[in-house]
Amino acid sequence: MIHLLGPYVVAALLVGLGVMGVLARRNAVLVLVGVELILSGSLVLLVAAGATAPSRWEASSVLPLFVITIAAAEVVVALAVILTAFRHRGSIDMDEAL
Amino acid sequence: MTSLDLAFAACGLLAVVAGLLAVTTRQVVHAALWLVVALLGVAGCLLVLGHELVALVLVLVYVGAVVVLVLFALMLTRAPIGPDLAHAAPVWRQAAAAVAGAATTALLLAALVPVAGSAVERREISNQAVATELFGTWVWPFEALSVLLLAALIAALAISRGRAGEDT
Amino acid sequence: MTLEMSWGLLLPALLPVAAMLLVLVVDAVAPRARLAAPVIGALGLGGGAATALPGLVGTGPRLTLCTPAPEGRCLWDGGPLTSTLQVAALLATLAVLALVSIHRAGVIDVVLLLASASGAAAVVASRDLGTWLVTLELATLPVIALVAWRDRRAAAHGALTLLTTSLVSFGLLVLGAALWVTGTGDPTLTGDSLATAWEVPEQRVLVSLATVVLVAGLAFKMSAVPFHAWTPTTLAAGPLPVSALLASASKVAAVGALIVVLTPYESVLGLSPGPHAVVAALVTLTVASMLVGTVMALRQTEVVRLLAWSTVAQAGWVILPLTALTAAGRRAAAVYVVVYAVAGLVAFAAVRAVHGPHVEDRRDLTAYQGLLRRDPVAGGALALALLVLAGLPPGVIGLVAKIVAIRPVVSAGLWPVAVVAVVAAVLGIAVYVRWFAVLIGEPGEDAPARQRSRRASVGVALVGSAVLVLASVLPQLLVGLVS
Amino acid sequence: MALILMLLVPGAVGLWLVTGGRGLDAHTARVVALVAATVGGLAAVVAAAMRPVVDRAWIPDLGVRWHFAIDGISAPLVVLTAVIGVLVVAHAWVEQPWTDTHLGLPRGSAATYLGALLLVETGALAAFAARDAVLFFIAFEVVLVPMWVLISRYGDPKSAAARADASARFILYTAVGSTLMLVGILLLVGQAGTADLDALPAAAGALGQGPQTLIAVLLTLGLAVKVPVFPLHTWLPAAHTTAPTAGSVLLAAVLLKLGTYGLVRLPLANVPDGFARIAPGLAIAGVVGILWGGLICLVERDLKRLIAFSSVAHMGFVVLGLASGSATGLQAALIGNIAHGVISALLFVIVGGLKHRWGSVDLAVVRPALREVSPRLGFALILGLAAGLGLPGLAGFWGEFLALVAAWEPAHHEGVLRTCAVIAAVGAALAAAYALRVARIVWVGDAVPDAATDDPVAGALDRIDTRTPDTRGVELAVLAVLVAAVVTIGVVPHTVLSVTAAAAEALVGGGR
């Protein structure tokens, strides 16, 4: 037996922290960290949906797998872009205007 | 309050506290490391919820690959080992970010809590079933995912190699 | 699990992928064959568009990837609306490929364009969250790379902006998807899945929130205010063809994705779109986009920035009919975005024909002084595109598109929104007529020299203009596509 | 056939002139344009007499059809537009804005100018003939860009800023109106389920009071900009002052008519109850416009602006007639519309000619008496002024008189409309005052100093070309046609009234 309140609260907190991280950080890499937190919060939510009742086509298991993979792909591109930007701008400060 | 609840609470607490530190710490490398902790906490949560496969993938992909990449990126962009003063955001902005985060949390809680209901039986999820669905029903997006990965690979390669001077 | 699958319907998305793989293979086998990649790419895109054509005329359901009845759900819908958007996205990508110009297009350009095109073609047809998420990112991610991989400071900056916003938008999309699954227990974006959740008030709230978050995430891709900040930076900094891609194919994909999200609501809300959260969110987006985009465009003198802000404004116009949450509104949005994509492409192509590939050129409005006399072909195409964007005859199709866009809103009783649209339309006329006035003026002395390698740009501009003229004479050709 | 010819010939030739034919030399372009305008005009006259119908699907998904027909209400306007179309093209022999160089810059080609004229004519004809609400809107919009080109490109060569301001005002202002009207049309069409103007009144008649009022407000607001009704008139003086003569003529004689015609066609015909509800407001705006325009004309220095403001006043009478809601009022509005078309066209041709001769039409500049130096032009001017002040026997009288009668005995809101009638009658006296002011200054040369030697403006007098050449040739012909029209409508108003009678009766449901 498990209460669903727990996962929901954790998910909400993680997403909130992620939003905060995205907004507060000036370092582009650390913005990524915030995004990862939002994603992990969402994962908790997704998984919780499948933990108690069978979701259609096991979506609550499959979708997290997709999300993790997409996120990995994104991170790869993101880091490449960040490195390029660093190469050209000399910094990855998000506040730096063009 | 069941034992599962307790276990979940522990993992969740770990994840949240680590997440908080990850978004607030001044030391960029620490932020990445705290992220690892937070992700481990999340993985624990997933385990408690019965999704071993997802938890495993999370740990493998995120902790094993993503965070390492992040660390590399931090190094390559010459992040200081100590507190990163160059990228310190002003206090008002941190406060605003905190407010935005809190608002998001509140919004989500306001929507989620009413549907939480009472304790329910945890469902056993068989990896067999997941695999069947993944390669049965979900085969089409799964293939699309592979294309995405390929494209991302090429993209990352192209970006990091660059092409000097020329423009389209 | 067995899936009913008809390959024909999947071809619009599959052919570009196949072409992409083929390009990679050819490149590996014969790296010297420089022309191979663009040609294969063009064939893939053209073929994809061609295979989508039957959907334009076909009647009856064109569903595939369906699970068995009775609880069957389909993951893919290749109906007329989808096919229209697919054709538009694929052809727009083809036009961008042409703009990149055959000689310069490297393997990487082609591959990334193809990947993006297949993502766009797939996302508009998807009916489940998995496909939707994956293909939406497939449509987006290569574009970021396309912006970034040219080795320039401005491009890198633009890419960084695009990247961060796109990452956050992805986070929002996933969050929205999670909420949706939590609310409905169903990963498909269909009316059925929504209807069951609609019965329970708490779930209804949850689902509404999910949709709002999804809409917010998509607003990034559509560059709707307030999720638009990347647009002027990225469009102005990136290569012109990629900006054209962002303004056309990417926008079509984003609108398609938005339509996918909103379609379920037609069954539950369409009849009485009152003060619902989803409607409120859409109205906010459309009003803010239309007004801010136009007002900002009014002040720009750099033409790409002007086009970028006009993209923002047009995003508002695209969302406008969707606020009605009716089938008519959905179709209207498709028509509008297609018209906009064509006109935008023509405008970008004309700009490229005037300035050439060098972004560092002074792309100022003054460079267009008297263009219609100096360069009747590019000038004429640009003038037509501007009139279409402004919605003024002889750009009748632009006017028809505006009528089409306003109609569902008015029918749904949201006429105050329509009145805001009136203001935006008038400001928009001011924006485009300002440029148009420069075009038809007398040539100044300091006009930039005519570019040499501009055949491709002029060609794209001419083909686009031909489409616009044809559609102006017979709007039914375009309007009728989606019904 | 006649309908198609009427729309196709000027439209196609106009489009060709502004695109492919821009290279044509001025003479060829003029001949081509004149032939096109004449053929189109003849076709229009034939169409107005034969009343053919064209009806085929265009955008089935929007329910929009190519549905053109001419009825009693549009027939006089179609003929007016056709005649004015020929006249403005012919006027290109007199005034040639493409050669008016300022600062040594050429100003576009003759072909573009003539093409724009033809396109405006086409748009107006299409709007008058359209029997589909959405089609009407599209045709309504067609005139915007060519007219904008005429103002911004071929307008007053002296001030580029004024041209930009006036043309932007014109296009944005009218776009506000037309888009509001579009919202109204779409609301109407959506509620009634058809866009066919023949079927709309019946379909929309069943609407409730609320929707009717809303639709009427939107439509009326939108169209009031075009009319223009006070206080939405401020685009008009700027546009008139800046536009070339032909542009002013088209603007006054054709484009303003689109507004009133639209008011008749859309709100009055389709949502009569709603229109009746807002009629008092409209009537008040109309009479305020009468007074407002009349008063400004008493002190306005620029003659073109003055005539523009007098247009505001005259259209006030038309609006008053419409607001009365009776068949008499409708007839008054229709004949007032036509009359204002020919009178203002006449005045603008004259004033344009004067501006051409004098360089400016500032009334404060001392000039010789027109009746002395160019009697024919002077005669035309005094006739135009007399018609403008509503002298019986000339065109302007009938619209004003009948509007007053209609407002005195309206179909609704008797108190408000009677008051409006009284005020409008006062406005008619103002019309006399400003018309005579112009006559006194221009026609009889009030400001001619008796002794030029001790006059401070004597120096200025020397610079002015006092040998104002009299009108001749094409200009004379244009003036003669307009004068004939003014007198004919004035003496035999039944030429217009009998055409519109049946349709007007049908529109307001058979009399009062």
Next chain:
Amino acid sequence: MSALQVSYLLVLVPALAAVATLALRRWQGPATLVSVGAALVSLLLAVVGLVVAPVRGTDLVPLRGSYAVGGLDLPLQLGAGPATAAVAAVVALVAAAVLVFTRWYLAADDRLAVFAATVSLFTAAMMLVVHSRDLVLTVVGWEVMGWCSYLLIGHWSRKESARRAALKAFLVTRVADIGFVLGVVGLCAGAGSTGLDTVVAAWTSDEAPGSPALRSTLLVLVVIGVLGKSAQFPFQDWLPDAMEGPTPASALIHAATMVAAGTVVLAQLFEVLVLADGARWVLGLATAVTMVGAAVLALGQSDLKRLLAWSTVSQVAIMLSALATTTRDVGPDPALFHLWSHAIFKSLLFLTIGWLSVIAGSTLASALRGAGHGHPLARVAWLFGLLALAGAPFVVGGLSKEHVVVTAYEGAASAGGPGVVVLAALLVTVVLTAAYAVRAHLVVSAPVPNSPIPPLGPDTPGPNGGIGEKSTGHAGMPSAPVLASLAVLTVLTVVGGLVLLTGLFDVHGASVWWMVLTTLLIVIGGGLAWLARGSGDPRDQFVRTPRHRALADSGFGADTAYRALVARPVLGLARVVAFLDREVVDGYVRGAAASAGVAGWLAERGHRRESPSAGLGLLALGLLVAAGTAVLTWR
């Protein structure tokens, strides 16, 4: 030829003549011949009309069916009755005489043909008013007359005073026409038709379309228009100024057309007018004030042409007063009869003074002293004209004035309307009229030989603001046709009263007692003037100081009052409105443009930092907005 056909022809012939004359204006001679010929044809027609004039009470058959404009019928019919036939005849006569005179008087004018055309048009308009059986046609003729008077008065447009006088004449009458048009509009709208008979029938029936108060108001409005056109108080001042026009124009305006039109119209509306006490009071009071005031002013004028002008004002007031006082039984014919007689003697007077002024070079009394010497016909014409003006018994003017006085008495006796006031005013006026008539005669026939004053050019005003007459370039002896027409008019002045024998005018017999009384009054007035004749202008005995003279010449300063009360406030208002239009009404346009600009500026400031994090900041904003709307609106 039926009376109807005659009436149509009487309108058409001068109108067509006007067009033809205008078309031929390059050739002055033939052009004027055409108009003179047409005038003579009209005269002939009018005489025929007198013969075929229908018997009283006969219905007129319309030539064709009526038009309908919406709910309004427009019969647009003409008609003729005995009185109208007589009025038409005198109009035709005066017009013909004026045109004949013009050909001589303006022979050297380069715009002679235009003048003649205008006169023809003027005549046509008056004929239209006279014969109109439709209020719209009445308005048409009414306004066209106003316009023609503008053209005629302003004929010498090289002269500032003429330009101003023309403008003033038109504007003053036009302001009064606000009332006229409104009244007509109200009457027609109420009756649902513009046909005169329908309107009269509707408004006199028991089920009138409006309350008696409304009826009275509408007629007051009509009366206001009439007061304007007929130069009655408070609109009187335009008429003396109109003397700036050429003398033939004055003759036409004063004698038979414009100022008399009000009488004709009110006579047409008589059936309604007698029911409208308010209108009768307004008319009676205004005319009473006018007839006395104008007579006083006539006595004090330094310019004989202006004297005649004021006498016109006074005489027209007498005509109109008859309409204000007459009872239903008596009817409007006394007024029309006075119109008839006034037309004859006033045209005679004007043409004579035109001739005299050519001799003297000015119309100032000082210049005209003794101008009658050497021109016996002129002296005789002048004498008989003045006799008629003064109302001497048995000449035409005396007869008609007698009838007016009797009418006023009967009106006062039957105790309704403003009869008493009018009667008192009439009696005072009789005295004053006799006085200024005697004065006018004394000036012209003074034994002092004409002092040679050089003829004045048209562009230079005469001394004291007098009226400079056009030099005609001949020695002052008119052509034979002119002399003939003067003779005809003189004869008619004497024997015109015989028209009463034809029964065209339906008037009651005059009372011998009243005749004796008025004769007495005339003798008193004339005697006083004769006694005061002194050595110079007899006026000097009445008006001694220059200040008073200036006051008299300026018509008690009415012009100043017009400027102060009407012109200046209106112009001030116009300036205010122009300012408002520029700064306030246009303000919202510019405000919209400016606010778009400001919004753009603000938005641009908001987007100035194109840093990646700015986008994220906007995201936060967007999220909060979305959350807010979601919370507020979800359901």
